Structures are given as structure tokens and as C-alpha cells.
Amino acid sequence: MTKMKDLSAYLCLTKLDLDYNGFSEISGLEQCTMLTHLSLAHNRISRISGLYNLPLSHLCLRGNQLERIEGLETIKSLQFLDLSLNRIRSLSGLQNLCILSSLNLKKNLISEIKECKHIHELSLLRDLNLLQNPVQEQQDYRLSVVFLLQHLTMLDQEKVTAEEKVSSVNKYDPPIEVVAARDHMTHLVYQLMQPQMLYDSTLPSADSPYPILVLTGPQGCGKRELAHRLCQDLNECFGYGICHTTRGPYFGEENGIDYHFVSEEDFQNMIHMGKFIQTMHYGGHRYGLTRDAIEEVARDGLACCVHMELEGVLSLKNSFFEPRYVLLLPTDVEKYTGHLKSRSIYEPAQIDVAVSRIDLYTNTIEQQPGFFDNVIPCDDWEEVYPTLRQIVKEYLLSEELKGENNNRADDASTAHEPDEKPPSPLSTLMSHFSATLDPSDPAHANYFTRIQAELSPQKNPTELASIRRREQLVREAVMGKSPGVYSLLFKSSTQNAPSSQQNSDSQHLEESRETHTKSSGSEESHASTALSVPTSAAAFEEQVNGSALGHAVETPKDHLESDQSANTSRADSDHLAAVASSPSSDRRPGSNMKPLLPPIPAGRKTPLVPSMSPSPRGSPNTAATEEGQTNTEQ
Numbered sequence: 001m002t003k004m005k006d007l008s009a010y011l012c013l014t015k016l017d018l019d020y021n022g023f024s025e026i027s028g029l030e031q032c033t034m035l036t037h038l039s040l041a042h043n044r045i046s047r048i049s050g051l052y053n054l055p056l057s058h059l060c061l062r063g064n065q066l067e068r069i070e071g072l073e074t075i076k077s078l079q080f081l082d083l084s085l086n087r088i089r090s091l092s093g094l095q096n097l098c099i100l101s102s103l104n105l106k107k108n109l110i111s112e113i114k115e116c117k118h119i120h121e122l123s124l125l126r127d128l129n130l131l132q133n134p135v136q137e138q139q140d141y142r143l144s145v146v147f148l149l150q151h152l153t154m155l156d157q158e159k160v161t162a163e164e165k166v167s168s169v170n171k172y173d174p175p176i177e178v179v180a181a182r183d184h185m186t187h188l189v190y191q192l193m194q195p196q197m198l199y200d201s202t203l204p205s206a207d208s209p210y211p212i213l214v215l216t217g218p219q220g221c222g223k224r225e226l227a228h229r230l231c232q233d234l235n236e237c238f239g240y241g242i243c244h245t246t247r248g249p250y251f252g253e254e255n256g257i258d259y260h261f262v263s264e265e266d267f268q269n270m271i272h273m274g275k276f277i278q279t280m281h282y283g284g285h286r287y288g289l290t291r292d293a294i295e296e297v298a299r300d301g302l303a304c305c306v307h308m309e310l311e312g313v314l315s316l317k318n319s320f321f322e323p324r325y326v327l328l329l330p331t332d333v334e335k336y337t338g339h340l341k342s343r344s345i346y347e348p349a350q351i352d353v354a355v356s357r358i359d360l361y362t363n364t365i366e367q368q369p370g371f372f373d374n375v376i377p378c379d380d381w382e383e384v385y386p387t388l389r390q391i392v393k394e395y396l397l398s399e400e401l402k403g404e405n406n407n408r409a410d411d412a413s414t415a416h417e418p419d420e421k422p423p424s425p426l427s428t429l430m431s432h433f434s435a436t437l438d439p440s441d442p443a444h445a446n447y448f449t450r451i452q453a454e455l456s457p458q459k460n461p462t463e464l465a466s467i468r469r470r471e472q473l474v475r476e477a478v479m480g481k482s483p484g485v486y487s488l489l490f491k492s493s494t495q496n497a498p499s500s501q502q503n504s505d506s507q508h509l510e511e512s513r514e515t516h517t518k519s520s521g522s523e524e525s526h527a528s529t530a531l532s533v534p535t536s537a538a539a540f541e542e543q544v545n546g547s548a549l550g551h552a553v554e555t556p557k558d559h560l561e562s563d564q565s566a567n568t569s570r571a572d573s574d575h576l577a578a579v580a581s582s583p584s585s586d587r588r589p590g591s592n593m594k595p596l597l598p599p600i601p602a603g604r605k606t607p608l609v610p611s612m613s614p615s616p617r618g619s620p621n622t623a624a625t626e627e628g629q630t631n632t633e634q
């Protein structure tokens, strides 16, 4: 048949199959108000019409000459639609079919993934077939469609798996945790590809994490100013960690003070050089915290204070650092918006983003109690800084007091208890940084596993030797026989700044070679060296020489002498430093062999091979020697 007949007389008709005819038009069905199933497959229909208000639930127009989807808007009851084997290019025309659950568009001419936007709102759509359409050639076609149509359970006759759904979301709209994990992974991989360095300055104590204070919160909440102010105010304790950014400086900002302003290309290169600990995209620019930025502060014997957005915090939480996080949260949106406007540097869209991100922070507080160590509402600018200062002071003071008590206790009784250690400002900060962690919190599991490992009685002979030596010196200090070495160590002075592995190595060599040479030495050198713990490499040397335990029982006098000897003439020191840093030097048996991984003191998360190559910041070895510094071994 080539023309449809008038079927008005069949009012109760529910199913009609007219496949394989020659119809070019749909007609004669207007009165069939009970018709739910209609099949007109393999005809010559080029336009959908004549179906107005029919109660169809199943419609098949397979194998016709359709070029567009039209005339279906009023068929609200449609659930199964087969338009396969046509010439359809767009999915427009389907958007009103709110209970559509199955759509077959196999063998059509759909070429763009973006066509899915027309069926994006069809929340009951479960089965979509786009097989043999040009769109299949598009890169990541399946993942993109799964992402755009998240209710689908079947795509192209294949089940959509849960893994596919998760992957698609992680690819196209990753949650911030995923972004942070990827960011961390990227930097870790690039870092591992570099010659490895031991960053002694961030490990002033093997027992505590290096203290970092992170001020976080939405853009323009004042955290940067607060960080600067805190570092000025408590400059005995904190140094400002300068991040890198690809954005240009605002008026009044200075390179190397507010940020290191770098080009996109430089930033990218730095990523590839494994410089960053974390990075983040914000407002079309990149921001990142480098290992060197932290090192710079740590070498001054200070805790590092940085500011960053939530994504940065998440990324940092994946790293081996264990900062304290203080959230500065605007609670009065109007006031916050007003403040952002008054800065006159933000576009309205930027302000909207910043304001909308408040929810990110509040949700995090609600969903992950304890995620931030402290939350300070930052609506009242007069009050914020004193509050922050108070919190930080409380950390410091309470720990200082605790430290004093420990000292006294040490004095009175711990001469026989070598496990007690007196605190230093930085170490008290560190101990506080670790003191309030909750062991039941999975976020801190890693930390506690590590602490557990550190508390383990199984220490190797070298570690024992190191611990005993420190304890001995501490007892001396407490009894007034030597200066308060712990308090001297972390003062903001270059004299006490810890040094690199290579430098420590050379120092140790110097000590070991001149242990019995008496020469005059300054107090600083004594203080600094007295605190030393053998470096891994030095420990290795001790082991090679079979003298690790010998060191363990060496007397304080030996120490004094070796410390003094460490401060011998600069020429000697330079020479030894050069020898120590020279890969070909014959400084210990087997030193001409491939470097062997020495034992790592407990508490180090990353086993690092001491590098013979100069540090990116210039050879700390040389620098330290030039400054006539003595070394603090870790």
C-alpha cells in the first residue's frame, strides 16, 4: 500500500502494525484515541505527522526517510521510540518526551556528542542506541555520553557499568578530592624523576612532622594579609611560604613577597622539574607551592605559614607534610561581597565564584568534622587577627609551658631516663601540631601508623647510637654543662640553619676524622653540632667502619671535641666539603661505588637517595661552608 486509509472508525484500536508498505505520510489515525502501539517500519515516511495527542507508548518508524525529529511533542506517553535506519542528524525534538525510557537511533547521521543536550533532561531514559552513527568516531565518545546522560543503563546495546559512570565523572567533572589526588600524583611522579635530595631542613626532628600552618578560605577572605601579619608578628616562629602564580601582580604586589610571579611556560616547566608539592587552577590562573618555598623558611629554623584554597589543602593532605589548617570563613555573605567589591580588582563573575565557594568550605566542615583544625569567622576584620594570633599563641604557649615542665622534670629526675627530651620552640610547635590529632580519624591514620612505627622498640644500632648521643647532650645541657642547645637550634639564625645531606655528610666526615683533635670552637658550632644526629650517609659510614655502637658510648667530652673540631679552619672545611660532595672522592671504603641507600632514620616518609648533584637552589654544601656554618645532622 502506498497511502494510509482513514481508521477513524476503529476507536478502540490499541495496536497497529503497518510495516513494509510504501507510505510516505502518516494519516487517518486522529480518532484512534486508544492507540498505544504503532509500527510503521520500512515505509517511505519523510516527516512525522498525524500523531497529535495520540496516547502512544510505543512508536516504531524504523527504516524510513526521516531527516529530523518532529511532531512528537504532544505524545507525552511515549516510552519506546525506534527511529533507527533514518537520516536524522539532530536529537532536537525529543526534549518533551519526559517518560521516554528507550530510544533507538541506530544507523542515522548523528555526528556531534553535544546533541545529547536535547535528551539530557529525560531522567527516565535508560536505553540509548547510537550504533553506526558518525558520532561513534568521536574521541571518548562512550565516556562522554555516559557522563552527559548519567541515567543510562544501556548504551549501544551494552550495559553501562558503575566503573564507567565513575570514570566519566572523574574525567569530565572530577570532585575536588580527585583533582587533589591527581595533582599530588603528578607532582610525586615528576619529583621521583628528579635526582633525589634529602631535605634535612624540613626534618628538624625525626619524631615530629615539620610544622606548617595553612590559612585557608575563599578568595579575598583576608588570609593572605593575615599570613603576612602573623609572620611579621611572630617572626621567631613563622616564615611566609611564597607560592608561585601565573597571574600578573595586582597593584602594590611584589615579586618574591606576595608571590613568585611566573609565566605559564615557566610554571609548566617547574611542574616537569618536580618542583611543586601542590598546584591548583583558580580563576584561569595557576598557583603552586614549591618544596623550595618551604625549604627556604625551614632553613631559617621557622615554621612555614602559607595560604591556599580548599583544593590546595586536599592536595597537601595527600603529601607527607602534616600541616595545621585554619579556615577563615566569611559568614556574612553581604559583608564579604561588599569587601570583595571594595577591592576593585574583581569582575562580578569572580565575586560570584568566590561567594559560591563558601559552600564548599561549609560542606566540608559538615561532612568531614575535624578536617580543619580551627575555623575562624572572618567577617569582623578587627577581630580576626587577634583570634588567629590567640589560637597560635595558645599552641605555642601551652607547649612552651609543657616544655618548661619537662625541662624541670628532666633536671630533677630524668638524668636516669634517657627517653625524655627537652623541647625547642620549633619542636614544641611540632609536638603541638601532632598532639591534637585524633587517632580514630582515618585522615590521620597515616600519621599514627608512622608514630607507631617510631615508638617501636626495634631501632637499629645506628638509630640507637644517635638517640643516645642526643640524650647525653641534652642531659648535659639541662645540668648546665653546656648551652641550651635545643633552644639555640631553631632560632631564626643562619648559624643554626640545618643543611643538606651532602653538607651533613661532609661535616660528619670532618668530625670522624678529627674526633681527637682539640681545637678552639665557637659556642654556636657546639650548639649546632651537639644536637646532631648522624645523617643516613654518616650512619652508613659508621656501619661500614663497624663503629656504630662505638659512637653510641662516646663521652660528652668526645662530643665537645668533635664539635670543636668541626669548626676548624675554613680551608679544611671547604676541602672536606669538596671531598664529601665529590662523587669520585675516596672518602670511605667503597665510596667510589654506586651510592648505596643508607638506613633512613625513623620518621622519614620518603626514602631518598642522597644526591651528588647540586641542589636546584645551588649547592647547600658550598653555601653552608662559605658562611662558615656548622651542620646539623638529621
Ligand SMILES: Nc1ncnc2c1ncn2[C@@H]1O[C@H](COP(=O)(O)OP(=O)(O)OP(=O)(O)O)[C@@H](O)[C@H]1O
Pocket: 217, 218, 219, 220, 221, 222, 223, 224, 225, 243, 244, 247, 278, 279, 280, 282, 287, 288, 289, 307, 308, 309, 310, 311, 312, 313
Ligand atoms: N598554592 C596554592 N594552592 C591553592 N590555592 C592557592 C595557592 N596559592 C594561592 N592560592 C589561593 O588562590 C586564590 C586566588 O589567589 P589570588 O592571590 O589571586 O587571590 P586574591 O584575590 O589576592 O585573594 P587572597 O587575598 O585570598 O589571596 C586565593 O584564595 C589564594 O589563597
